[in-house]
Amino acid sequence: MARPTTPLLSRDQIVRAALDQLDRTGALALPRLAKDLGVGTSSLYHHVKGGREEVVEGIRGLLSQEGMVTDRVPGEDWARFVDRWASGYRAAFAAHPAVVPLLTAQTVSHPATLASYETLADVLHEAGFSDDDLLHAVTVLDDFVLGSALDAGAPVEVWADSPDPGSRLARAVRATRAQPGDRSERAFRLGLESLLVGLERLRART
Incomplete structure (x- = not known):
């Protein structure tokens, strides 16, 4: 045949x-x-x-190409780039939260993913982040985005309702439930804005 x-x-x-x-x-x-x-x-x-590890790394590359930016926009400052980088990264990986634990268990090696991290490192370096601080800044951003991607796949009710009428957490859950839009997305925006403030303080100190 x-x-x-x-x-x-x-x-x-x-x-x-x-x-x-x-x-x-x-x-x-x-x-x-x-x-x-x-x-x-x-x-x-x-x-x-490479078996399982190569398959996982292939998935990382596939999702990176869909969401992790490598382009630089003329006149864009570092904070705006980080916002765009983190938002695209989260959107791609939040659509497949079950992938995240596998990705964190092995070294990042896919060229497409590394290219995006390289661009982020270049932007932060040019903005004034020192070599001593730069990798820590990248790590914090990476941890936050992957954690937020996992949160996007969490149950609708993350915290069980409390029978205690005075429970502050239960009141917060009810108040958040009444808000429009996606809870995870709102939490991501709050967290990213907070991170950018902290990174700006680090940059200024450097």
Whole structure:
């Protein structure tokens, strides 16, 4: 029998199917992934020789290309760039919160993701952040965005209602429930604005 003229499987297909599996089940299992794709597990390793870690890194790159900016806007100051960087990053990863724990368990190595971090580092450096502080600033932003992406996938009711009529938390939950829009998105905006204020203080001290 002649071999097919086009590959039956590609790395991109594998990565996208893995992302779909994570969205549906909250977990990544390569044998199940191979079954979903209609191939043997060994066929997966032919395209992703690094196995599970390479698949996860492929997902990181896929989402990075969708949301993590690398472009510089003429005249844009560092705070506005960080706002745009964090907002795009969160939007892409908040759509797939089950991915986040896997991403934090391994070293960032995908070129598309590193390119976005490199642009962020360049912007912060040019704004006056010192080498001693710059990586800490990037880490704080990264932690905040990924935490917010996880929050986007949290239950609608994050905190159980309290039977105590004097519970301050319960009153806050009810007040927030009555507000328009998405609670997680509002919390993200508040947190990012607070972070920018703190980073500006760090920059000024430097």
